[in-house]
Amino acid sequence: MTATGPLSGIxxxxxxxxxxGPYAAQMLGDWGADIIKVEPPAGDTWRYTGVFRNRGMSGQFMAVNRNKRSLALDLKHPDGKAALARLIPTVDALVTNVRPAAMARLGFGYEACAKLNPRLIYAAATGFGQDGPWAARPAFDEIIQAASGLASSIGSDEEPAFVPSLIGDKICAMAMVGAVSAALFRRERTGQGQMVEVPMLETIAGFNSIEMLGGHAFDPPIGPTGYKRMKNRRPVKTKDGWLTMLPYSGDNWCAFFEAVGRPELSDELGVRDPVLRSQNIDKIYDRMSEIGPTRTTAEWEQLLLRLDVPHTAFAKLTEIGEQPHLAAVGLFAEIDHPTEGRIRQARPATKFSESPAGIHRMAPHLGEHSREVLREAGLSDAEIQAAIDSKAVGVA
Incomplete structure (x- = not known):
């Protein structure tokens, strides 16, 4: 398919x-950009992580590397470096999560790349801001969850706990997409390229602080950290399953307790006053756990829809494609990959009315597009073959 997103032509x-980095680049590709994935001869290590039918094409890899072309380059080989240097003037942006000091040693730090292409948006995904003492440290999701306070807010200061998802990587990827898009917009106005840095620790610490600083949002602190309601949230057991429900205003709560035959709880729990309601949220959830098993999930949904109370049944990971709303909007697409067979992926969720995002290219094999990308950069077939023979370039 032809890319039709708003970044088509980038x-x-x-x-x-x-x-x-790969998830950020994929989103740019979903939005229409031509993404050239430069991999070492052994490939991105994510290719081999998780479940796969064929080695090097795991489901996890394919989930963040569609809408890309793969170019395998050995950037420690002179011919590999020369090939990348030929490519840089032809692109609008470069996204990297190689540590900046290592990129500089390879000869592709920001200053060197800006000389090759002054209009280049050079986006560095880093673990820690490069103006801080941890600049040179390696970082992974659990390191960032720990250092940002996120693990403490999920568990407690006494016993922290990790979110069982690579949430730091994914949140930072979204921040990177916004940063690159903003920098491209400025370049269109000024003609100037620039360096963009998205540090994981700072991004997640700021993200987590919005509600979790609590009383420490004031100086001096006027209360404890954390957000009590978040700590007390828990699924409600129904007669035949699980539900989450959240009456959101005093009137909503009163109507709910009236409908379930417990009108006295409105005064007992102070739900009309948002401050009292927040203070009593643990007691409210205790009452909800008592009330929940009196009806089936379907009966609860019927009642809560009538009262206009926000709610939903819990979706199982094994059945997420059948979740009623997601099934109706067709979030999960089933696609025939030319070598990996039938695969399932979430399509781009963001909608553009005049320039729709979409899946227009399957996740590539390592080096699948090496020849065509290097031809586009101006290398002759003889030069490309020589680089392949010297092992500086890999092909599928």
């Missing part, structure tokens, strides 16, 4: 691996 060099 070319991006994707020098990233694993999740943070």
């Amino acid at each position: 070319r991006v060099l994707d020098l990233t691996s694993v999740l943070f």
Whole structure:
């Protein structure tokens, strides 16, 4: 398919691996950009992580590397470096999660790349801001969850706990997409390229602080950290399953307790006053756990829809494609990959009325597009073959 997203016509060099950088680059590709994924001869390590039918094409890899072309380059080989240097002037942006000091040693730090292409948006996905003492440290999702306070807010200061998802990588990827898009917009106005840095620790610490600083949002602190309602949220057991429900105003709560035959709870729990309601949220959830098993999930949904109370049954991961709303909007697409067979992926969720995002290219095999990308950069067939023979370039 032809890319139709709002970034159609933009070319991006994707020098990233694993999740943070590749997911960001994929979103740019979903929005129409031509993404050239530059991989080492052994490939992105994410290719081999998780479940796969064929080695090097795991489901996790394919989930964040569609809408890309793969170019395998050995950037420690002179011919590999020369090939990348030929590519840089042809692109609009370069995204990398190689540590900046290592990129500089390779000869592709920001200053060197800006000389090759002054209009380049050079986006660095880093673990820690490069103006801080941890600049050179390696970082992974659990490191960031720990250092940002996120693990403490999920568990407690005494016993922290990790979110069982690579949430730091994925949140930072979304921040990277916004940053690259904003920098491209400024370049269209000024003609100037620039360096963009998205540090994981700072991004997640700021993200987590919105509600979790609590009383420490004031100086001096006027209360404890954390957000009590978040700590007390829990699923409600029904007669035949699980539900979450959240009456959201005093009137909503009163109507709910009236409908379930417990009108006295409105005064007992102070639900009309938002401050009292927040203070009593643990007691409210205790009452909800008593009330929940009196009806089936379907009966609860019928009542809560009538009262206009926000709610939903819990979706199982094994059945997420059948979740009623997601099934109706067709979020999960089933696609025939030319070598990996039938695969299931979430399509781009963001909608553009005049320039729709979409899946127009399957996740590539390592080096699948090496020849065509290098031809586009101006290398002759003889030069490309020589680089392949010297092992500086890999082909599928």
